[in-house]
Amino acid sequence: MHNRTKIALLSAASSLIWFILTFIWNHYRVIHLEGEAMAKTWGIYFLVLIAGFLVLYALGAILVMTGEKRSGGQGFEETTDERDRHIEGYAMKAFGLVSFLSFLISAVLLALGLGPYAFFCALAFTVLLSSLAMWITYIIGYERGL
Amino acid sequence: MAKKTRITNSIRTLRFLANEMTQQQLADQVGVTRQTILAVENGKYSPSLELAFAIAKVFDKPLEEIFSYEDE
Numbered sequence: 001m002h003n004r005t006k007i008a009l010l011s012a013a014s015s016l017i018w019f020i021l022t023f024i025w026n027h028y029r030v031i032h033l034e035g036e037a038m039a040k041t042w043g044i045y046f047l048v049l050i051a052g053f054l055v056l057y058a059l060g061a062i063l064v065m066t067g068e069k070r071s072g073g074q075g076f077e078e079t080t081d082e083r084d085r086h087i088e089g090y091a092m093k094a095f096g097l098v099s100f101l102s103f104l105i106s107a108v109l110l111a112l113g114l115g116p117y118a119f120f121c122a123l124a125f126t127v128l129l130s131s132l133a134m135w136i137t138y139i140i141g142y143e144r145g146l
Numbered sequence: 147m148a149k150k151t152r153i154t155n156s157i158r159t160l161r162f163l164a165n166e167m168t169q170q171q172l173a174d175q176v177g178v179t180r181q182t183i184l185a186v187e188n189g190k191y192s193p194s195l196e197l198a199f200a201i202a203k204v205f206d207k208p209l210e211e212i213f214s215y216e217d218e
Contacts, residue, residue: 002181081178083191142181145190 002142003064003078004087010060011053012135018052019128026124030117042120049124053131087141091134098133102126152216153192157183160205160212176200 069075
């Protein structure tokens with residue numbers, strides 16, 4: 001299995017777990033709030049969510065590359081080439097497309113009058129789904145070919 | 147199941163004929179990773195023209211002797 005597949009698998013799984021944990025944590029914090037206080041709490045939640053995703057990705061990369069180095073591989077010295085850039089292009093497209101569509105759905109929910117809670121929930125799912133789309137594209141790209 | 151490209155190649159055979167050249171040796175000569183050579187050999191990745199010419203140059207063969215395009 002390609003190193004980047006391992007990193008993508010780790011990141012996807014850990015992001016999903018982090019999302020579930022923080023979503024439940026945030027739900028109990030915002031459920032009784034309204035207006036500015038609710039918006040502020042959601043803002044903090046989004047920062048925690050995204051920071052967690054970045055930290056988990058970094059930890060996954062360190063774990064995989066360190067393991068690779070120990071088993072005689074190149075580790076972080078591994079270079080990227082045209083195939084990596086090719087797959088990265090698809091991953092970014094998937095991220096962008098899912099982000100756009102999810103944000104559109106969030107806006108539709110708001111326009112339908114479902115309220116800011118539904119809008120913020122949909123935005124949280126936008127962050128999760130776009131990240132997952134990116135990692136899944138990496139996995140497909142390296143293991144199946146694009 | 148791996149998605150196969152319509153471009154087939156004889157890199158594996160040519161490596162064998164070139165004193166059993168390893169994928170890593172070929173990768174080093176053309177400036178890509180071993181994983182990319184593996185993906186090209188298995189039909190999981192269609193190389194760029196630049197990479198295809200670089201591979202042909204290593205084996206000193208014309209491009210069409212190494213790569214062929216299969217009609218569906």
